[in-house]
Amino acid sequence: MIRRLLALLLTAALALTAAPAAADIPKGRNLRAQALNGPSIQIDPTFPYYQNRSPASIADEIARAGYRSVHYFVTNEKRIDGDLVRALRSRGMAVWALTLAFGSYTVEGYPADYPSWQQKLLSASQPGFYSFSPWSADYLAFKKRSLAEVIQKYPFDGIELAESFLPDWNGISSGFYGDVGPLAEAAFKAEHGLEMPDFTDPASPRYYLTDTARYDTWVDFRVAGVNAFLGELVRGQDGLRQARPGVLVGSWSIAVDAGDGSVARERELQAVDAPAMIDAVRPDIHFIQTNWPDWLKPDLAPGYVAGYRPYVDQIRRSHPTLRLGVQADIGSTVATARDREWIASFEAAATELGFSTWTAYEHSLGAYMYREAPQVKAVTCGPRRITVHFHKRVDAAGGAFTVRSSRPVAVREVTVDGNQAILxxxxxxxxRFTLGIEGVKDTPSLWVFNKTMPANTVPAGYTVSGSC
Known part of the structure; x- marks a missing residue:
């Protein structure tokens, strides 16, 4: 008992010493409120678009786009850019650590026995991605330690557990269905005294469409397993709430508009029961993620989110005051890249449905990257320099800047830092002065897609006003 008490005291002390400082936050900003309300965006700092530029320039670009919070996609919990987190917060934006509950793109820092934690799918494979089982006690313990380190070491305002579901929509027919491995099988046998349903042999007495009672028990077992894992991760011994008291926690479920019965089908196929998840986690906010059958439609209407009302109503019946957020995908394929008009209409539809915030994957993937020429958002002055802040990353090679003012001003050198040209x-x-800009282009070579398309260039005769 004494050793446990000492451990709790040490954990609390570490949490207090690692808690984010408030000194870098602009006066009047309540980042906790901003994390829960208003427009937000997801970023993946491992993309080339965010490399070889200062964290301050990334923060400048995101802030000038009007976002109140950022969801920093943590693809590797051992490699987080703390300077970027601090830069985003110093510009007055709340920053979430967006993590995956049951998956990872890397096993850096994992112990040698990590393969025993993995899910097994019916027949499909996921090259480059590792799926872990909710019934792995070793994975749960590892995930607790890993995420505790993340929120104690870095000044994130909140941590969220995205993709808290099992694969996949229509996974039984596609082969992307799990977990059907030994961990799930053993847990099902221990809890219910039953062998796992058979999903491949219609002649088997355990075939899931034949022995429907067994299958219904299996469906409930999967839901309970997912939510028990999440609840223990957040609220259990050495969980996230203990690791850093007061940190915001966001839970995530998923939705698809597939007609009547969509909510029940998500529960059956992907073990998603949002009200039960919320009961287990007790989050500060719950996000509904757009599932791939919806976002993969090139002609998806921005008001599609209205089709998620059954999911919202289901949550509201048991959690009427919990803040809700919704996530869209704005460019995971070239055909599904969304422009600003689409995003604005999506925001309006989300607000009408009662969501307090929305976010989208991912800032550098939107159609505006491919279609819009660089636009100046601001011009600022410093000691012997004028900084031109564009709305996207630029390449000023071959460009020209001319200052027209009441006295001659010569531009001696131009350097670029992300979205900023420093004269x-x-x-x-x-x-006041007028700044003429010629030949400045954006950066297709740094995009995830459309790398070979011609760069967008500021129009001829482009001018902006400034004041020093």
Whole structure:
């Protein structure tokens, strides 16, 4: 008992010493409130678009796009850019650590026996991705330690457990159905005294469409397993709530508009029961993620989220005051890249449905990257420099900047930091001035898709006003 008490005290002390400092936050900003309300965006800092530029320039670009919070997609819990987290917060944006509950793109830092934690799918494979079983006690213990380190080491405002479901929509027919491995099988036998249903042999007496009572028990078992894992991860001994008291926690479920019965089908196929998940986790906010059968439609209407009302109503019946968020995909394929008009209409539909916030995957994948020429959002002055803040990353090679003011100002050198062009000048203009810009382009080579398309260039005669 004494050793356990000492461990709890040490955990609390670490949490207090690692808690985010408030000194870097602009006055009047309540990042906790911003994390739960208003527009937000997902970023994956491992993409080339975010590489070889300063964290401050990334924060500048995101802030000038009007977002109140950022969901930092943590693809490797051992490699997080703390400077970027701090830069985003210093610009007045809340920052979530967006993690995956049952999956990872890397096993860096995992013990040698990690393969024994993995899920087994019916017949499909997922090259480059590792799926872990909710019934692995060793994985649960590892995930607790890993995420505790994340929120104690870095000043994230919140942590969220995305993709908290089992694969997949129509997974039985596609082969992407799990977990059907030894961990799930053993747990089902221990809890219910039954062998796992058979999903491949119609002649088997255990075939899931034949022995429907067994299958119904299996469906309930999967839901309970997912939510028990999440509840223990967040609220259990050495869980996230103990690791850093007060940190925001977001739970995530998934939705698809597949007509009547969609909510029940998500529960059956992917073990998604949002009200039960919320009961287990007790989050500060719950997000509904758009499932791939919806976002993969090139002609998906931005108001599609209205079709998620049954999911919202289901949650509201038992959790009427919990804040809800919704996630869209704005460009995981070239054909499904969404423009600003689409995003604005999606936001309006989400707000009408009662969501307090929305987010989208991913900032650098939107159609605006491919279609819009660089636009100046602001011009600022510093010691012998004028900084031009564009709305996207730029390449100023071959470009020209001309300062027209009440006294001659010569541009001596131009350097680029992400979305910012820094003009070194012989002296600053007095008061207001006009800045002419020619030949500045965006950066197709750094995009995930459309790398070979012609760059978008500022239009001829492009000018902006500034003041020093």
């Amino acid at each position: 070194r000048v012989d002296r600053l203009p007095r008061g």
